[in-house]
Every structure is written in structure tokens, then in C-alpha cells.
Amino acid sequence: MDLGITGRTALVTGGDSGIGxxxxxxxLAEGATVVVTDRDQAALDEAAARLDGADGRLHAFAADITDTAQLAALHDSVREAVGEIDILVQAAGVTGAQGLFHEIDDEGWVSTVETDLLGPVRVTREFLPDLRTGGWGRLVFLASEDAVQPYDDELPYCAAKAGVLALAKGLSRSYAAEGLLVNAVSPAFIHTPMTDAMMQKRSEQLGVPTEEAIASFLDEERPYMELKRRGEPEEVANVVVFLCSDAASFVNGSNYRVDSGSVATI
Known part of the structure; x- marks a missing residue:
């Protein structure tokens, strides 16, 4: 399928690994020019080197999405390299503070919300003028199943991601008439460095191999994931890229779950 994004320009945060x-x-495969960003330039450069065949259409600039000055500098670099963007995919995020509610202090809440909610707010505010130019734009936020099905041992993350869904819905009402469509994608338990770290920790706590830790996590913590495996990041990226395309020209304000059925309600 021709998704109609050849010649478009995209910025992907969290672009050094995983879903980003x-x-x-x-x-890139669909013909877009892409800028990837994350905090570490060396990791970005290594990630960019693994994206072959871009023909000069790939750029990598480091920035911390919690830092407005760094985001302004990123915007300057993007303008100089590729001009204005048409597509923004906000994929950067962290697991954040974990534990039961009474075990997490203010710093745990603040640091999680800074990255997982205020980060997307700041990135969007910085690049929104680009997306409102030209009568065509796409903005996709990576949320999570946790936004609508919170878990008691990671409430800061759950609350931040619920905020992302509200942000996406609100923005979708503000700018659709200008041609900017805003949507969210909510994965569940995807095979990324974030869940690798979670499962390594679980493996050590239980004293079992990692694959056994994953299997027990699925059985005990994610019983509605009917495919009984972690999702692969490209399975999420397929949906994200669809929402970035002309094929999604009547999709606005939606939240697409890519979760193997993990969310138990309709």
C-alpha cells in the first residue's frame, strides 16, 4: 500500500531503540525524511547507522525532551537540516518510579511525570508551529495500556500516560480544521529495552531464567494478553506509521490499542 508520505518530513523522539x-x-521505507532524537548522541549515531538505505534522508540530533532549551536547539538543528516537519511521533518515555503508592515519594512522581507527560507537552509546544503549516500534519503519541488499565505498582507511569491520552484528545479538537490530525497508540508489554530491564529484574527477584520470568508475568500480571507473548516493536510501529499517513485521513482523536487484548474492557 502506498501510504502517501513520500517527501514528508518526520521527527521521532525516542528514536534510538524500540518502537521509536x-x-x-x-x-524511511515509505519515502519520508526522518529526524530521530534521544538524549545520547552516541546511541543515536549507532541507531542511525543501523538504518540503511536512507539516501541522505536520515538525521540524528540529541536532545532531552524535559529541557526546553535543548528542545529549542533541536528545533534549530531540524530547521537547518530539513526545514519544517510534517509528522511528529512522540515515542520517548521511561518506566519511572515503581512500587506501591505508599512507597513512592514526590521525586519519584515528579521525575516520571516530567518525562512521560511534560516531555510530550514540551515537544509538542516546540514543534506545533511546524505542524500547523501547510494544511497537512500528523501527531502521534505513544501512550500505554496502563493509561486505561492502571497497575498498582507503577501508578506514576499510569497517571502520566492517562494524561497523554487526554492531551492527544484535546489537541485533536483544536487543530483538525487546520489539517493536523492527532492520535495515540497504546501498546502493552512490547519487546523493548524497557521491558527487557523489567524482566531482568523479575528474573533476578524470582531466581528463574528470563523466559520463565516473562511467562509467569504474562500469567500473573497480564492474563488477557491472549497471544501469550511480548509484542514486537515493529508491530506497534506499523500502526504508528499508518496514523502518520494519508491512509488515516479520517482518523482523529483516536487511541489505537496494540496490546494482544490486554485491556480487559471494550
Whole structure:
């Protein structure tokens, strides 16, 4: 299928690994020019080197999405390299503070919300003028199943991601008449460095191999994931790129779950 994004320009945050990296790969394959960003330039450069065949259409600039000055500098670099963007995919995020509510202090809440909610707010505010130019734009936020099905041992993350869904819905009402469509994608338990770290910790706590830790996590913590496996990041990226495309020209204000059925309600 021709997704109609050849010649478009995209910025992907969290683009050095996981869902962000695979989204960048698919956008490049569809003919877009792509800028990837994350905090570490060396990691970005290594990630960019694994994205072959971009023909000069790939750029990598480091920035911390919690830092407005760094985002302004990123915007300057993007303008100089590729001009204005048409597509923004906000994929950067962290697991954040974990534990039961009474175990998490203010710093745990603040640091999680800074990255997982205020980060997307700041990135969007910085690049919104680009997306409102030209009568065509796409903005996709990576949320989570946790936004609508919160878990008691990671409430800061759940609350931040619920905020992302509200942000996406609100923005979708503000700018659709200008041609900017805003949507969210909510994965569940995807095979990324974030869940690798979670499962390594679980493996050590239980004293079992990692694969056994994953299997027990699925049985005990995610019983409605009917495919009984972690999702692959490209399975999420496929949906993200669809929402970035002309094929999604009547999709606005939606939240697409890519979760193997993990969310138990309709």
C-alpha cells in the first residue's frame, strides 16, 4: 500500500531503540525524511547507522525532551537540516518510579511525570508551529495500556500516560480544521529495552531464567494478553506509521490499542 508520505518530513523522539527506532525505519521505507532524537548522541549515531538505505534522508540530533532549551536547539538543528516537519511521533518515555503508592515519594512522581507527560507537552509546544503549516500534519503519541488499565505498582507511569491520552484528545479538537490530525497508540508489554530491564529484574527477584520470568508475568500480571507473548516493536510501529499517513485521513482523536487484548474492557 502506498501510504502517501513520500517527501514528508518526520521527527521521532525516542528514536534510538524500540518502537521509536522501528517507526523511523518504516517511515524511511515509505519515502519520508526522518529526524530521530534521544538524549545520547552516541546511541543515536549507532541507531542511525543501523538504518540503511536512507539516501541522505536520515538525521540524528540529541536532545532531552524535559529541557526546553535543548528542545529549542533541536528545533534549530531540524530547521537547518530539513526545514519544517510534517509528522511528529512522540515515542520517548521511561518506566519511572515503581512500587506501591505508599512507597513512592514526590521525586519519584515528579521525575516520571516530567518525562512521560511534560516531555510530550514540551515537544509538542516546540514543534506545533511546524505542524500547523501547510494544511497537512500528523501527531502521534505513544501512550500505554496502563493509561486505561492502571497497575498498582507503577501508578506514576499510569497517571502520566492517562494524561497523554487526554492531551492527544484535546489537541485533536483544536487543530483538525487546520489539517493536523492527532492520535495515540497504546501498546502493552512490547519487546523493548524497557521491558527487557523489567524482566531482568523479575528474573533476578524470582531466581528463574528470563523466559520463565516473562511467562509467569504474562500469567500473573497480564492474563488477557491472549497471544501469550511480548509484542514486537515493529508491530506497534506499523500502526504508528499508518496514523502518520494519508491512509488515516479520517482518523482523529483516536487511541489505537496494540496490546494482544490486554485491556480487559471494550
Amino acid at each position: 527506532w522501528h517507526t523511523a525505519r518504516l517511515l
